[in-house]
Amino acid sequence: MSMVLAGLVAVAAGPGAEAAGEAGDPARPGPVFRTVTDKSALLSLQTFGRPDGRDMVFRISGSVYTDIPGNAQQPRLSHGRKLFNIEGYNIRRLYRVPGTTQLYQLSREIVFYTDPADPTQIVREWANPIDGRTYPVVPINNDTVNFGPFDVTPSFQGPPLRQLHDETVWSSDIPVRVDYGAALGETFGLVNGVYTAQEMFDFSVDDREVRARTVPGTVPPGAMRTKISWARTSPWAPFMCLAESAVPGRLNYHARAWSLPSYRHLEPWLRAEVEARYPLYTAAPPSPGPSQNSWTSFHAKQLRGGATTWTDWCAASGKTS
Template sequence: MKAHLKFAGLATIASLFVAANSAQARELDPSDPTDAVEIMKRTQCGEADNVPAVYHWSGRGYSRVRGEPDSLLFKLQGMNVRQCITVEDAERGKGYRMVSREVMFYVDPETNEILRTWDNPWTGETTNVMHVANDPVNSRASYPYSADGKPYALPNFRQQDDWLFMPFEAPLFYHNVLAGDYQDYVGNKYHAMEIFDFTMRASEVLDSENSTAYPAIAWVRVSDWLPWMKMRGRQGQMVFNATGAKLKSYDDLPAIIKDEIALNYPIYNAPPPVDDSRKNETTWTVFKKMIDEQRAKEKGEEKAGGGH
């Protein structure tokens, strides 16, 4: 009898513990600014502060030239490694900041090998391929309320059954570091459109007991020719289309990415430190630095050789 009473007592305690935890668990409300920030943090970040998260995507890059059929130029294999940290503000509330770095490799569509050089079908010239290697790609802190008190809202957020969709477009039109100082008058500004479409399970991301979520992502980019293609102002543009997802760990990346990172981009297996305050990089800023360094080196060699 005593054993039965003891068992009954333990069962009662266990049921009370489960009931207490269930009472604490709730479904996040996307219309609430605080919960909206938490939903976005789960979409973007790892399981906790200072714990890395990795996104992977793969797809194709096409040319689009007036009067010509679109042409597949190369396949794409990319990843972004990031981490977040909680930030708090007395007026704006509790939010987060994300730091990251990313690579994207251009892959031969026939051999599925990472390209080192590329034969330009329009100019007949062979150019060296400069893969995407942007460090850092950081974001500003996100809070439930802006500095002027405006509540945070998820971009184009909608739910259909257990699926949550969060698409947003980033129209880009700003100073091109590879062009001159008179872009407002003669053009050549950096002009692109990036489209991100996140898809996730509501039962995962809205459950307050989950620390993060693992969405799928689609990425589309329409932009000018890449600078390393050396197109000399030729009419046309690039169209990229890729899909992917947040991964459970860095080890889940395809071998083609991990091998290339280990060989040529070793720092890209981990995110920048959370206090990173450097200016963000793009293909255009990285390419400019590379060309400037090459020219400075050539000028130094010419000077050392006496101009002969």
């Protein structure tokens, strides 16, 4: 989930200007913000997207480590080894179903695996130390990642908040279990064909920002200055061609994210890579639709929706040194 942010904003846009914008765009989410009174709800909604409905970004930066019970793959692949840095972003917007109080979060996310010693150096190939073959590295490229609808009425409530020094914080811990063998007809080498993971998020917002952006009856402007800590424990990534059922172990992702007002606030090196290879990820989706994650994205793009199998992809894609 970074970078230079615009200064703190202390006032909301005038009601006349906002109303004119809403009349021109019935999907604009602003009207529902005026009705919400719960502080936590106002804060959490602003992590989903900007109240004006324009694109915002969560810049993501972190690392990926091996998690191998009993260090059982030593010496070829040791426990706690840093395999990659990760650098990328989620670009998102809030969408209101016209004429309703229902909101969707619409997003796309692109995250590159980069060199463990140089976060700006994108890794194109990975040498698998277990089978001795080299595989193309497939970035996290999920089109789309959507949530909702949320019915944002005046009684809408957010998560429990805590005060830590001069920041307001909250958490979201998500256990994930998906039977890909049943859902996709593809096991990816997972134990019983079932994907299990744990996603853990911590959000924090400076108290000055909280006060400026939780005034009842107003529509906060722009993107809220937010920091996120993210951790995920999950199976080997599909491109690594390591079957969890045969090579016990997992990956630990540990990253931080921070909000940016728009795509243009990303670093030039990251924008250059996206525009050259993944131009779809320069904007959030325009309307609701189905979601992807790293595994369903790999199935759709690399396995062509099941036209080939994960085992066959690995056999065809791996190179022997």
